Amino acid sequence: MFTFRQVYTFSYNLFQFSGHTWILANSIARFLTFGRDALVDTFYSVGFVMSLCQLLSILELFHIADGIEKARLLPRFIQVVEKNLLLMVVIMLEEIQSKAVVCVLLFLWNILDLLRYPYQLLCVLDTPSITLLWACYTLRIPLYILSVIAEGVTIYQVLPFVGPSAAFHVLLKIYLPLLAVGASVTTWQLLKERQQHLDRWNKKMKRK
Numbered sequence: 001m002f003t004f005r006q007v008y009t010f011s012y013n014l015f016q017f018s019g020h021t022w023i024l025a026n027s028i029a030r031f032l033t034f035g036r037d038a039l040v041d042t043f044y045s046v047g048f049v050m051s052l053c054q055l056l057s058i059l060e061l062f063h064i065a066d067g068i069e070k071a072r073l074l075p076r077f078i079q080v081v082e083k084n085l086l087l088m089v090v091i092m093l094e095e096i097q098s099k100a101v102v103c104v105l106l107f108l109w110n111i112l113d114l115l116r117y118p119y120q121l122l123c124v125l126d127t128p129s130i131t132l133l134w135a136c137y138t139l140r141i142p143l144y145i146l147s148v149i150a151e152g153v154t155i156y157q158v159l160p161f162v163g164p165s166a167a168f169h170v171l172l173k174i175y176l177p178l179l180a181v182g183a184s185v186t187t188w189q190l191l192k193e194r195q196q197h198l199d200r201w202n203k204k205m206k207r208k
Helices: 004-039 040-056 061-067 074-092 100-124 130-161 168-205
Strands: none
Touching: 004 040, 004 061, 004 100, 040 074, 040 100, 061 074, 074 100, 074 130, 074 168, 100 130, 130 168
16 A cells, blocks of 8 residues: 555656656657757747746755655755756746757756656656666766756856846856856766665665
């Protein structure tokens, strides 16, 4: 019999997985139909669902703090803040929404989350997969680095649309080095988390 916590966790991960699957399917369908022209209005077609999924991802900080999800809080906190802050910037500046880098950024975020949520769903059902575990904790490291590069390029392309004397312009310039520092810390934490989960799996297999 499932507990309320298990039902809630399964429902949350299923919602996120469904949302990101829809985003990926929509983006691929648009690209196959319209080609490179689809890059221009990708944000208009999937931006709302992506924003909703990323906003709800704030709940994951409470999941980790409460022990619902076994993960490191610091790297997840940095990733959640990075994504939501940048989404706010993109939403506020319509001129940047049609840039190709925004489409690339959304695609990388989407793949990162699609690596994680299926594995989380299986963990809730107590049927974890070593293949998904390896993919989740290994492939996400280079993908995360690529996403941070895309975030930096996005912010750099935002700067010309903000007056150089505006406080927002200064904040974005300050944020760029902070993004690099945060990414370094997160990558280090993700490497440690990967080793921890793989070691735990190996010990579990040896006991059987």
